[in-house]
Amino acid sequence: MPQDPSPPLTPAVLSALRTGTHTLHVALEQRLPFFSATLDRAHYTRLLSAYFGFYQPLEDALLHSAFIPEGFDLQARLKTQALVQDLQALGDDPGALPRCHTLPALHSEACVLGVLYVLEGATLGGNILRKQIAQHLGLDTHSGGSFLYVYGEDTGRRWKTFMAFLGSVQLDEHAQREAVHAACSTFSCFEQWLECQEVLI
Ligand code: HEM
Numbered sequence: 001m002p003q004d005p006s007p008p009l010t011p012a013v014l015s016a017l018r019t020g021t022h023t024l025h026v027a028l029e030q031r032l033p034f035f036s037a038t039l040d041r042a043h044y045t046r047l048l049s050a051y052f053g054f055y056q057p058l059e060d061a062l063l064h065s066a067f068i069p070e071g072f073d074l075q076a077r078l079k080t081q082a083l084v085q086d087l088q089a090l091g092d093d094p095g096a097l098p099r100c101h102t103l104p105a106l107h108s109e110a111c112v113l114g115v116l117y118v119l120e121g122a123t124l125g126g127n128i129l130r131k132q133i134a135q136h137l138g139l140d141t142h143s144g145g146s147f148l149y150v151y152g153e154d155t156g157r158r159w160k161t162f163m164a165f166l167g168s169v170q171l172d173e174h175a176q177r178e179a180v181h182a183a184c185s186t187f188s189c190f191e192q193w194l195e196c197q198e199v200l201i
Contacts, residue, residue: 011167013176017117020180024187031191031200034129041137041144043199045090048147050197052083054100054190058115067109069169077120077158082147090144100193104185110175113166114182118190120162123151 033039033047059080068074087094104115130141130149139145141152151158171179194200 011163013113013169013171013179014117014163014166016176016180017114017183021118021183021187024184024191028187028191029125031194033199033201034132036201039136041090041139044133044137044139044144045087045092046197047194047199048083048086048090048144049092049094049097050194050199051147052080052087052094053098053197054103054193055083055119056080056094057099057101058103058119058186061103061106062112062115065106065112067106067112069109069113069165072116072165077116077162079119079123079147079150082150086144086147089142098197100189102189102192104182104189106182108175108178109169110171110178111182113169113171114179114184115186116162117166117179117183118186120159123155124159126150126155 033043036043059078062068062074063078084094087097104111106112106115126149130145133139133145133148137144141149149155191200
């Protein structure tokens with residue numbers, strides 16, 4: 001018998017995260033106004049401002065967390081700066097915007113991985129959203145659309161790297177449940193924040 005079998009193609013934790021968050025993803029996707037016929041530049045700017053109000057404190061909490069798994073390059077995956085760039089291009093001042101204080105807990109490595117799963121997975125719809133905003137509002141990566149396509153053509157490769165990283169971290173069943181709980185909490189906190197900011201459909 002081989003002693004060192006290849007890792008499964010889909011790590012158990014990834015399957016659990018997908019299954020556990022699927023309904024929340026569908027629900028949020030349907031409420032986001034990217035494809036609304038009434039989405040104009042002002043509403044899009046308010047939407048990105050609300051994104052900023054969530055991503056900025058959450059990424060800040062991640063930067064201060066003691067539970068970032070070893071070997072994970074957080075700096076290379078931060079997205080707040082892209083939001084700042086877009087908001088400035090759209091004529092908004094990010095410094096003056098409200099921030100969300102109800103954020104997912106980051107009290108273990110598993111929690112951090114669950115949160116990162118959501119933030120990294122959120123880049124996957126980017127190409128679709130980027131095209132929609134370009135066609136509908138005439139915005140490109142220099143004029144307010146950089147966050148939606150934050151990894152550009154590297155999106156698929158970076159997602160694969162993230163999945164491989166996720167699969168390489170040893171998580172027992174309890175830790176896997178914690179990761180799924182944190183991912184679900186990230187979706188819920190985000191949706192509630194966007195709701196409070198009155199940017200959802
Ligand atoms: C209208 C907005 C959105 C669209 C159109 C969209 C679309 C997509 C698409 C096309 C995928 C890839 C599915 C696949 O390749 O199997 C995906 C995956 C994902 N999205 Fe979204 N998405 C949206 C918003 C969001 C938001 C706001 C979040 C979280 C904040 C999010 C989190 C995720 C996650 C975690 C995955 C990874 C699923 C997996 O494990 O493969 N998405 N999305």
